[in-house]
Amino acid sequence: MPREVRERQMLDAAVAAFARHGYQSASMDDIAEAAGVSKPLVYLYLKSKEELFMACVRREVEALVATVREGTRELEAPADRQLWSGLRAFFTHTAARPDGVTVLSRARTQGEPYAQEVFAMRARITDIVRVLLARAAQDAGCDSALAEREVAGLAHALVGAAESLAEWANTTAGEGPSAKETAATLMNFCWTGLDSLMRGERWTPSGR
Template sequence: MLDAAVRIFGQRGYMAASMDEIAELAGVSKPLVYLYLNSKDDLFSACIRREARALTEAVRAGVCPGLPADGQLWSGLRAFFTHTARNPDAWRVLHLHARTHGERFAAEVAAMREDIVAFVTQLIAAAARDAHRRPHLPEGEVAGLAEALVGAAESLADWAGATEGVTAKQAAATLMNFAWAGLGDLMAGRPWVAPEDPQADPEQAPVAPSVPAAQAG
């Protein structure tokens, strides 16, 4: 029943999905669907919870703890993109439909995302400790890096799903090329430093000499 519901919700969206269609695809009667789940809202929530748990477990299980930092990130990303590629309807339910049909559904997806971000935060903090050169990255910086990495993975999963021929391995490699070049230097004590730009900060910009009104134009 949940398999059928995920497929219909993923392909039709919450509003267009019908309980009749879900029951027919599941091979059960519509009253039986309502017997187990009181409403369409409850069915949609059950789908979100199941798919959120499956995605989180897939990412956690995919990370190989004994590998160096880049290997752990690589294995986790491959697990993420493999799962989203194999379950496109579930990914659309989580990343597209659940976020746009009410606070109740959006909150369930937000909880899943917070769990994944927390897990990635731990990976980055552990990588910094293992690198020795930056054993104590500021907590806010680690959290920001995790948010950026998860956000990039989500966007790339959408792109990979909509682009013919892109494999999970290719998507993971794309994000590694984008992210690890920077993270690797950061762990090695070579963070990127913004160039000085006097015009970017009014307090540092040189003050032009004033021109008397009589001389102006």
């Protein structure tokens, strides 16, 4: 069997094990058995449990970033259409790979260097969203200084909300909203507010 096929089988089994049991409790014996290979072969290909977990994290990171990029690649489409397509792609991907979502969530709390991989992924996706929001603000004639100050924060908030919704959906066992419905909820939440911002409408606290 080609090396890349065996490695994919190992990573599939490892992602499932790390998602189900966590990094510390996942067993290399169980991973090897689930992958249909010997334990020495896992170590031959991926050296250690640490390297195996990192390979899982990096695979899930690259798959998610590629999905978002592909979903927002209609360069001639309006910014809201691109963002909508990107969100649908994001939630479709995370619904199809719930174990991957869990592994990335675990990696954030596992310490370095795993957490850094997830933070770098978030920065890449946030930059995609920031560019779309900035273009929408520019197209709407929003004040450039105001747009520059607020768009970055809005992009971070949107990505954080998307991650949280994906993790929440991962716990509903198919009983929650569909990927399209989740994307629509977040789109309504963010774009309606952004539309008001671009028209110069601002919320201000009443009283103290």
